[in-house]
Amino acid sequence: MARESFAIGGVRIRAGTVRALELPITRLVTGSDVTLPVRVVHGREDGPTTWINAAIHGDEVVGVEVVRQVMAGLDPKTFRGTLVAVPIVNVLGFMTGDRYLPDRRDLNRSFPGSARGSLAGRIAHLFMREIVSGCEVGIDLHTGSDRRSNLPQVRADLDDERTRELAAVFGAPVMLHAKIRDGSLRHAAREHGAKVLLYEAGEPLRFDDYAVDAGVVGVRRVLAALGMTEPVDEPPVEPSLECRSSGWVRARRTGILHLDAHLGQKVSDGERLGTLFDSFGKTLRAVYANRDGIVIGRTEAPLVNSGDAVVHIAN
Incomplete structure (x- = not known):
């Protein structure tokens, strides 16, 4: 039928x-x-x-x-x-x-x-x-x-x-x-x-x-x-x-962000992910991983404020 x-x-x-x-x-x-x-x-x-x-x-x-x-x-x-x-x-x-x-x-x-x-x-x-x-x-x-x-x-x-x-x-x-x-x-x-x-x-x-x-x-x-x-x-x-949890690394300063971390990159806790600069190129602060894991997300915005989410790491 x-x-x-x-x-x-x-x-x-x-x-x-x-x-x-x-x-x-x-x-x-x-x-x-x-x-x-x-x-x-x-x-x-x-x-x-x-x-x-x-x-x-x-x-x-x-x-x-x-x-x-x-x-x-x-x-x-x-x-x-x-x-x-x-x-x-x-x-x-x-x-x-x-x-x-x-x-x-x-x-x-x-x-x-x-x-x-x-x-x-x-x-x-x-x-x-x-x-x-x-x-x-x-x-x-x-x-x-x-x-x-x-x-x-x-x-x-x-x-x-x-x-x-x-x-x-x-x-x-x-x-x-x-x-x-x-x-x-x-x-x-x-x-x-x-x-x-x-x-x-x-x-x-x-x-x-x-x-x-x-x-x-x-x-x-x-x-x-x-x-x-x-x-x-x-x-x-x-x-x-397979990842069981994840979290965002947040900017500790306001500035212009240069991210070195790319999607899919495996990172370790404390590893440098990028740097924040002022408009004249003065280094304000580095951005570090807050856990071991893999980068599953990242901001594409160059201008960030203190507290903004910049890198998403799953572990």
Whole structure:
């Protein structure tokens, strides 16, 4: 018997097809409708139901390109299961290159949301109802924030066996056991029983090739591990480095920062990472590692104030 059609947003999608649709969010003051773009690959054969999303923060464009490339390589006639792709969740922020929504709320602190809540709450509620509620696994794509760049990494609950297996399969240089934040998509989805991987890589408002490439291959590996596609020909160069905690090194002075530490560099406690200068080149203070570990994030801003986070080290 033919596989049943897939229901979402009031429409039904036949097995063995790809369907693009739009879920209504709100209306602008001009009268134009704002919608959530969704594309569904509903395979001809049975398999898990998974989602992939990007741009919960409107300035995080790396994930949008990851979704595009992943979707371009899928054939619904040979696909097993169903993949729901939402390349841009924070549509309003994405249009203006803004991390937040027009009401200045962080969408990733607004889940599970409410049908009668704030704009952020309504988008979160829509996403939970139409996307998360019917899925078993989700991949949430992010980049660094506030002029910061991130080493490709998967953040997840590594104490959950199945989640840890999928994080390892993704094959990013680092997989970090990350605490779940209240109001995040990962927290709300876990309450629904879904296994969620959060991918962090690159810098806001940039298509960093290293971040895009690692994300595309990682998502493809997870889909293959779930039995939705054929195995990927690109195994990880080496297993992901498992990290259980992380912390930021902060500037001790205000000045112009010259960072020597690069993403992926392994450092030792007390190792020199960079130097702060004044505008005439006078050395103000060196920046030192505060733990042993690997650099998973760094600021790209040359001007820093005392107390600013400059290097993120996982150990």
